[in-house]
Amino acid sequence: xxxxxxxxxxxxxxxxxxxxxxxxxxxxxxxxxxxxxxxxxxxxxxxxxxxxxxxxxxxxxxxxxxxxxxxxxxxxxxxxxxxxxxxxxxxxxxxxxxxxxxxxxxxxxxxxxxxxxxxxxxxxxxxxxxxxxxxxxxxxxxxxxxxxxxxxxxxxxxxxxxxxxxxxxxxxxxxxxxxxxxxxxxxxxxxxxxxxxxxxxxxxxxxxxxxxxxxxxxxxxxxxxxxxxxxxxxxxxxxxxxxxxxxxxxxxxxxxxxxxxxxxxxxxxxxxxxxxxxxxxxxxxxx
Amino acid sequence: xxxxxxxxxxxxxxxxxxxxxxxxxxxxxxxxxxxxxxxxxxxxxxxxxxxxxxxxxxxxxxxxxxxxxxxxxxxxxxxxxxxxxxxxxxxxxxxxxxxxxxxxxxxxxxxxxxxxxxxxxxxxxxxxxxxxxxxxxxxxxxxxxxxxxxxxxxxxxxxxxxxxxxxxxxxxxxxxxxxxxxxxxxxxxxxxxxxxxxxxxxxxxxxxxxxxxxxxxxxxxxxxxx
Numbered sequence: 001x002x003x004x005x006x007x008x009x010x011x012x013x014x015x016x017x018x019x020x021x022x023x024x025x026x027x028x029x030x031x032x033x034x035x036x037x038x039x040x041x042x043x044x045x046x047x048x049x050x051x052x053x054x055x056x057x058x059x060x061x062x063x064x065x066x067x068x069x070x071x072x073x074x075x076x077x078x079x080x081x082x083x084x085x086x087x088x089x090x091x092x093x094x095x096x097x098x099x100x101x102x103x104x105x106x107x108x109x110x111x112x113x114x115x116x117x118x119x120x121x122x123x124x125x126x127x128x129x130x131x132x133x134x135x136x137x138x139x140x141x142x143x144x145x146x147x148x149x150x151x152x153x154x155x156x157x158x159x160x161x162x163x164x165x166x167x168x169x170x171x172x173x174x175x176x177x178x179x180x181x182x183x184x185x186x187x188x189x190x191x192x193x194x195x196x197x198x199x200x201x202x203x204x205x206x207x208x209x210x211x212x213x214x215x216x217x218x219x220x221x222x223x224x225x226x227x228x229x230x231x232x233x234x235x236x237x238x239x240x241x242x243x244x245x246x247x248x249x250x251x252x253x254x255x256x257x258x259x260x261x262x263x264x265x266x267x268x269x270x271x272x273x274x275x276x277x278x279x280x281x282x283x284x285x286x287x
Numbered sequence: 288x289x290x291x292x293x294x295x296x297x298x299x300x301x302x303x304x305x306x307x308x309x310x311x312x313x314x315x316x317x318x319x320x321x322x323x324x325x326x327x328x329x330x331x332x333x334x335x336x337x338x339x340x341x342x343x344x345x346x347x348x349x350x351x352x353x354x355x356x357x358x359x360x361x362x363x364x365x366x367x368x369x370x371x372x373x374x375x376x377x378x379x380x381x382x383x384x385x386x387x388x389x390x391x392x393x394x395x396x397x398x399x400x401x402x403x404x405x406x407x408x409x410x411x412x413x414x415x416x417x418x419x420x421x422x423x424x425x426x427x428x429x430x431x432x433x434x435x436x437x438x439x440x441x442x443x444x445x446x447x448x449x450x451x452x453x454x455x456x457x458x459x460x461x462x463x464x465x466x467x468x469x470x471x472x473x474x475x476x477x478x479x480x481x482x483x484x485x486x487x488x489x490x491x492x493x494x495x496x497x498x499x500x501x502x503x504x505x506x507x508x509x510x511x512x513x
Contacts, residue, residue, distance in 0.1 A: 052329050060318045064375065065419055067311045071304070071368050072412035078300045079405040082293045089409060092390040096410040097417045099389050103382045104421035111422060113452075115429065116445025122326070124426045128419050129319065130377040134456060135350065141449045142345050142493075147338035150487070153446045159332035164342065167323040167334045172346035174316065175354030176374040181312050184362060184370055185305045191363050206508045211380075212460060213467050213504030214353065217497030219457035220471035224496075225489040226450055228479025232486065241447040242454030249455040253462060269455050276451030277444035284443040 044157060048119030057125040064129060102263065107133065109270035113277065114140070117154045122166055130173045133269065138218065143168035237280060245276030297401040301367050304408075308371030315375055348494055364388075368408030376415040386414045466507055471500045 072093075079089045110133035114123035118140065126136045137152070143165040144152040152165075179187075226239040252268035255261045327333045361379055362370045365387060373383040390410035396403040435441075461468040475496050479486050507513045 047330055048326075050329070053326055056322055056325055060315070060322060061419060061423075063311075063318060064315055065416065067315070067375075068372060068412045068415045068419075070307070071372055071408055072416070074300075074304070074307075075368055075405045075408040075412070078297070079402070079409070082297060082401055082405075084402055084405065088394045089405075092394050092406045092409050093413045095393050096386050096390050096413040099386045100382065100414040100417040101421065103378070104418040105425075107378065107382075107418060108422050108425035111425060112429065113445075113448050116441065117448065120426060120429050124422060125319075125322065128376070128422055129315075130375060132378045132381055134452065137449055137452050138493075139342075139346050139350070141489075143338070143342040145487070145489070146342035146345065147335055151446070152449055154442055155446060159327070159330040160335050161338070163323045163327040163330065163332055164334040164338040166326065167320075167339055168342035168346055170319050170323060171339075171343055172350050173354065173377070175351045176358045176379070177312055177316055179355060179358040180362075180371055180374045181309050181316075183358075184308070184367065187359075187362060188367060188370075206505060209464070209467075209504050209508055209513055210356070210501060211353070212463050213500040214349070214497050215456065215460045216464065216468045216504075217471050217500035218349075218493050219453050219460055220468065220475040220500065221489055221492040221496035222449070222453035223457050223472065224475030224477075224479040225486045225492070226453075227476045228483055228486045231480045232483035237443065238447055238450035242450040242457065245451045245454030246458035249458040253459065268459065269452070272455035273448065273451040276454055277447060280443040280447040280451075281441060285440070 044159070044162075045119065045154075047159075048122065048162060053119070053121045057121040060125060061128055102267070106267050106270040109267075109274065110136070113137075113270070113273055117152050117157065118162070118165070126166075126169055130177065134215075135173060136169060139169050139172050140165050237283060240283060241276040241280050244279040245272045248272040248275040293401065297404075301404070304367045304371070308367065312371060312375055345491065345494070349497060364407075365411065366404030366407045368404065369411040372408070372411045372415055376411075376418070378418070382418070383411050383414060386410055464504070464513065466512065467500055467504045470503055471496050474499065 076089055076093075080086060107127050111120070111123045111127050113133070114126065114136060118126070127133065141152045144156075144161065146168070147161045147164045149156045149161055223242060226242050229235045230239045249268055249272040252264055252272065256265045256268065323334055357379055358370075358374065361373065361384055364384060365373050369383075369387055373379050376383070387407045387410045390406050391403060394402070394406045396406050461472070475492060478492070485492060504513070
């Protein structure tokens with residue numbers, strides 16, 4: 001019952017006392033419902049962080065771990081068989097392991113960033129197989145708006161939206177895997193026969209710029225939408241978060257490009273995001 | 288082992304990798320596709336097919352071509368074993384390719400040789416295992432932190448994870464090529480300011496924005512101005 005209904009009932013003296021009592025009951029009910037809403041919301045998070053979902057994810061990842069180990073052992077043995085030096089093979093393994101540690105920590109920060117909206121196990125799965133943080137977040141956002149949410153917002157998430165988002169994230173990135181299943185053998189055998197074309201030598205082709213251009217387009221659309229939501233509805237938080245995140249990225253760019261500290265690049269996106277997200281919390285608390 | 292024997296042995300080994308790679312990729316894909324449905328059973332829900340259709344059309348328009356181009360460009364660099372593992376475990380551009388290149392430099396092998404393929408496979412397999420291990424350790428540490436991460440005080444942080452990503456990524460890519468960036472950025476900003484209804488359709492805006500940036504990039508490339 002809203003205020004207008006209450007006022008209408010209160011105008012009739014016979015109904016006034018009853019209406020006030022009814023209003024109280026309904027207001028209390030709505031308070032209880034809002035508390036319940038928070039509980040349902042917390043309950044949803046505990047459901048997507050539940051042990052059975054961890055087990056499903058662990059089973060899939062265990063299969064992929066076994067696959068990697070089999071490929072590793074088979075290739076090592078084949079290397080020895082064709083006369084490669086075991087020292088070289090071991091160095092390739094140890095250098096790859098050390099090379100991977102820093103970027104992996106950055107991927108882990110991505111798991112943390114995603115876990116607030118999708119829970120820990122699904123974020124763990126998504127960032128351990130196919131894709132990368134940029135893909136997962138962009139697609140999760142697109143999928144969230146496609147199921148009627150206003151964005152990838154934890155506060156609006158429900159079970160149907162959640163499972164649909166996970167399905168879109170899984171199917172949307174399969175093109176590389178499908179190409180590998182159906183076309184890799186043919187493609188590689190064709191390449192091994194054909195000599196290198198002359199256009200590949202010297203200056204890079206447009207392919208190198210195509211990915212940059214595509215990402216510029218994506219970023220333009222998002223940044224434009226944050227400016228638009230600020231001017232149209234006064235919602236400044238997404239724009240401020242994007243600006244703070246960009247500012248931290250600017251600092252990273254200074255050190256990686258100008259000061260040649262290339263190793264910092266492993267962390268630029270993840271750390272910039274964490275600063276932007278922390279700013280969102282502080283601004284929300286301060287206002 | 289002479290060169291002829293080496294080639295024969297390696298082509299037999301590669302055939303085995305192709306068979307194994309295909310079978311394991313099919314199984315892994317089926318497992319990944321089943322996951323949302325099994326999770327749905329646990330949550331007493333199923334994915335919305337209309338929501339899925341709407342989402343996958345937009346996602347597919349952007350990421351299917353990206354996935355195919357990545358496959359065509361990177362598969363020859365990675366070889367058979369490296370490709371099967373890379374395309375399944377992801378982070379191809381930002382991790383697997385530089386990692387395999389680094390290992391190849393250290394081992395001093397050349398593209399197209401059996402040695403190179405073996406080094407690439409070893410490198411990608413190791414890299415995938417290390418990433419999974421680091422994330423696994425991180426997740427073990429995250430589990431006790433879950434109640435903190437799901438605290439309502441932190442909700443604004445996770446509600447703004449997408450602006451945080453695109454602010455950082457935006458600056459990085461705009462600096463890479465300001466010439467490509469300026470027109471799409473102005474166009475999209477003007478569109479969202481003048482037509483606020485477009486804001487809720489950001490996922491649709493990605494397609495013309497990406498197309499515009501690609502067209503500008505292509506024109507500049509053709510004129511030699513990139």
